[in-house]
Amino acid sequence: MTTMRQLQSTITPEGELILALAEVPEPEAGPGEIKLRIEAAPINPSDIGLLTGAADVSQVSAVAGGISAPVPAAGMRAMAARVGQSMPCGNEGAGIIVAAGAGAEHLIGRRAAIIGGATYADFRVVKADDALLLPDGATAEQGASCFVNPLTALGFVETMRAEGHSAIIHTAAASNLGQMLVKICAADGVPLVNIVRSAEQAALLAGLGATHIIDSTAPDFMANLIAACKQTGATLAFDAIGGGQLAGQILTAMEAAINARPGGYSRYGSEVLKQVYIYGGLDIAPTVFNRGFGMAWAMGGWLLFPRMRVFGPEKFAALKQRVAAELTTTFASHYSHRVSLAGMVTPEAVAGWYARRTGQKYLVMPD
């Protein structure tokens, strides 16, 4: 039996996270399947929950093949379902098709992007139909982030259309995903309000041609946000941050903009539904809001694949097509750190990617 390296995350019954490389059997492609040698896989915020669980990452120690960290007692309840299981990590990635089962042999030698977990490894087998074949000449780095960010950004616009809104507010808007969303909305004529957390991020988006850029650290943040809501009519927001007051502030600004329209006072606030979807947790602090935005409001989670199932396979295929066609333009990703499999689980690297800083993005390159 041939073995390969695979990153696994394990939480022990004693309350310890072990995040380390393991030697596991190398998978083989069955009928209709392809086997990729992974060349590049991003560390997305959506990977980090599985990677570190509820561990206290400020107390990381180096162990053989990776790191360990304690899981506070308070965090163990939420971890109950995964205690003692070695979980492979990495939602997506890209690589060369090195083997294929019956019916997929013609794909050998092509480069493809995949999703489905266990991409922080030397090899991964998936169904050929689920992969996204990269255009000729595309590099693995260009294709590594084909699914999560591009489809999430496209999914926001589809959600807007499906739920009857006409503009979007996005937080952490200078992220790779946020930059894609700026380009998609410009191409599709969708008004977009970008909330960023620094003047540098604002400048970055201005350079991409973004129209509405609001810096949440500026003293006139709320006034600017209300003004942008008035200009765009936005009643839908996607929030990557989750913790703190931002989601509630967005609802408050939407309501203030609606109330500024002619029509006068309504004792329960406006009847226009104001929706914030929380799709990430860059700030793991509690969500806090004052309910000063009437009764027509909603907040909730937003997750890519359940949404895609609602949109249906035809829409999903069309969106994947668009990603492939615009891989190096709309959907270009940027990485600040490139690490090997072993290099992603040094104490320094873990501290780096765990911080989820906008502009600090890690790409895992097994070789």
Next chain:
Amino acid sequence: MTTMRQLQSTITPEGELILALAEVPEPEAGPGEIKLRIEAAPINPSDIGLLTGAADVSQVSAVAGGISAPVPAAGMRAMAARVGQSMPCGNEGAGIIVAAGAGAEHLIGRRAAIIGGATYADFRVVKADDALLLPDGATAEQGASCFVNPLTALGFVETMRAEGHSAIIHTAAASNLGQMLVKICAADGVPLVNIVRSAEQAALLAGLGATHIIDSTAPDFMANLIAACKQTGATLAFDAIGGGQLAGQILTAMEAAINARPGGYSRYGSEVLKQVYIYGGLDIAPTVFNRGFGMAWAMGGWLLFPRMRVFGPEKFAALKQRVAAELTTTFASHYSHRVSLAGMVTPEAVAGWYARRTGQKYLVMPD
């Protein structure tokens, strides 16, 4: 011109709330309309927002015909749309039909319940079709709370059915509304989890035959709530409290119950939608929650009349019919204080009803 007394709430540009009786022209019934002499009108939590706005009610002073209180500067922004306007108050009430316009003359002498505002007054004119004629022998006190609480409780069950849930969690469950919901759910076979805030309230609901009663002040609150979620399968909650951690705790308990089913760990939590509607604000503190319940969750406002418009006029008429038929059983209300129009705006009375204590309910009886 004949005048009558009407309670009005005014917030001045200088930041002062004036809540006092005014003399206004007595309204006359036009074609299809009826004129009621108001005999009884409840002070519901949903009335209090309009009554006191953002005023600091701990600083009430007596003025001619009522009280005044300062509005903190921070509260004035939310009040902008009503500054300087004298707002009549009182959502619902009951009384004798003393006059009627063309086509409604046959109703003179009947007792009816109404909704639509301005019921803290001597008289109110409404469309005859919008009133609910009380059964013979029903008192005004029995009919005073015909709309808001009964239709809200019925609306919860209709929402449950419309959105595909099969059980309900209710907070502040010992309220008049909560007691109605216990009876409705028993009659309709809907599993109901009642969250109360004291042993006395638990005993009250037990006396009504409620099955699942959870005291949020008990040390084993979360364990009991999770157990009740397991037993009922509840994935829908209606929260009257709004502030603090309760809404998030309910989502957490629902998710824990779902995760305890066979099926194992999912990195993003369960895909079962968990919904909490906040329909009141008994606690005006901020809403605070940890997002430890996966991504399939939603929180939002719930308001009676927009919902009823969605359900449609036939359903609305059927629900009103049920209220009239079960007025003295399912939909019986209890009042701890009976006050006159002038008596509702003494500093003592304002402090009493503003506190929104479960079991402390005011009925305004103009005469």
